[in-house]
Amino acid sequence: MNYLFICFLVALSEVARAQAVTDPTVDLRLNNLNNPSTGPLIFKVDARYEGQHGSPYFLPGWSNGQVSLRDGRQYKDVPLKFDAYRQALLLLRPKSGNDSIIIDRQTVNRFLLTTPNGQPYLFSRYPSAKVTDDDVKDGYFLILYEGKTALLKRIAKTFKPADYKGGYSADIRYDSYGDAFSYYLLKPDQTLTKIKLSKKAFLDAMSDKESGLKAFIDQQKLSFKSEEDAITLVKQYDSL
Known part of the structure; x- marks a missing residue:
């Protein structure tokens, strides 16, 4: 009886050993761990990257705003955000699952952002301005003063990617956005001059x-x- 029981255990262990050897999942896992050329399951994470510094946005959060379109339509008390890097005006749509859309720049005349403490920022476009730089002409300007002559501030951002890989890197371990402000004078004849x-x-x-x-x-x-x-x-x- 004991002899039969021992034989049974030996046979069972042989079956288990055979399954372990022929199990493709086990083989794949063992091969991957022992031979990196087959695509290891363990990946090294480069922990040197330090994330992003700065922001592409003029203001960090959504602002209560107003938008005036070139066709005369106006929208008040809407959540807006100005992406100064892309020169894009974003509108939040809370009723559509809090998704956001970019308002077509060509349709915008002006927009107003108001901070929580009540500070207003009025931006405008000047598509008829006389200036040789098309990117500047097509962008948005913060109005500092507006009379017969206007003093404008172009709010823009620069982007610098991380640079820490390779032998000749600058060892900068983060992406960064920086301010790029410039000032313009708009004369009554629509001449726009950088100043x-x-x-x-x-x-x-x-x-x-x-x-x-x-x-x-x-x-x-x-x-x-x-x-x-x-x-x-x-x-x-x-x-x-």
């Missing part, structure tokens, strides 16, 4: 009233270290 925040640049751009503006700059002690000084001067230019 620096400096006394000389503004006097050159408004040379038709240079003498009166020079005295005003000295009187007001404008240093052009802030946008407020530039706004003050353009307002004076319009008043002359």
Whole structure:
């Protein structure tokens, strides 16, 4: 009886051993672990990557906004986000599962973003502006001042990918977005001129009233270290 039982156990172990050897799943797993050329199941993760620094968006979250389209339609109290890197205006649709859409830039006239603390930012497009750079002409501008003349700020972003692989890398382990601001003066004749925040640049751009503006700059002690000084001067230019 004991002899028969021992024979049974031996036969059972042989069957199990045969199944283990011929089981393709087991073979594949063992081969993959022992021979990387067959495509290992264990992958090495490069932990040096540090993610993304900065953001492509002008403001970090969704803002309560208004949109004015070129055909006259207007939308108020809608959630908006401005992608400054792609120059794209996004609209959130809460009733459609919180998906978002990009509003066709060619249809937009102006849009307004309002921060939670009540700070408004009014953007506009100027497709009829006289400027040689088509990308600038087709983009959005933040309005700093608007009268007969307008002082505009182009809000853009740059993107720099991570660079840490290879022998000649810069060892930068993160993707990054950076600010790329520039200023423009829009004259009544629709001439759009890029301008620096400096006394000389503004006097050159408004040379038709240079003498009166020079005295005003000295009187007001404008240093052009802030946008407020530039706004003050353009307002004076319009008043002359």
